[in-house]
């Protein structure tokens with residue numbers, strides 16, 4: 001999928017569930033629930049060894065679901081994510097080697113930034129969509145509003161401390177394309193196979209995102 005199309009899909013969904021799977025066997029049921037709740041895009045993190053296999057399983061069983069790889073810290077993980085079928089890469093920080101590697105493959109990469117200096121470095125690499133992480137710890141809505149002035153061309157995907165109570169306020173910012181979070185599908189909810197809770201939280205997230213601009 002083209003980067004521009006991917007951006008509009010992210011914006012359309014508004015809230016991206018960030019999933020960490022300890023066991024790839026859980027990938028299918030978890031993503032099925034998220035998909036049934038209305039999610040077209042999920043992010044599966046490389047915080048566990050199960051990440052690449054989980055992405056592969058989801059791509060095989062739910063080919064219509066767009067899967068991004070999160071917490072990509074190394075080029076090796078980027079490569080594994082790409083081979084597994086990830087449609088985009090998200091990193092908590094800005095690593096120019098990972099950024100260049102992804103761009104050479106026309107793979108959307110969303111690096112993490114906080115400071116104006118990091119934003120400038122990313123801009124010099126032609127990145128205009130950046131993850132703002134950890135959002136709540138680094139100034140949240142106030143910081144993102146302040147960054148709008150000097151960086152009108154930059155859009156952000158804030159994550160870190162986003163929840164059903166504050167998501168709508170983030171989504172109201174013109175420089176926020178979407179927010180991400182783990183609250184809908186925490187490792188504990190997965191471990192306990194809390195299917196109904198995950199479904200309820202994902203449906204609530206979709207409702208919040210759909211209220212944007214209304």
Ligand code: 3PG
Nearest residue numbers: 159160161162181182183
């Ligand atoms: C991330 O990987 O972006 C964060 O872990 C999301 O933060 P959260 O756990 O506070 O949602």
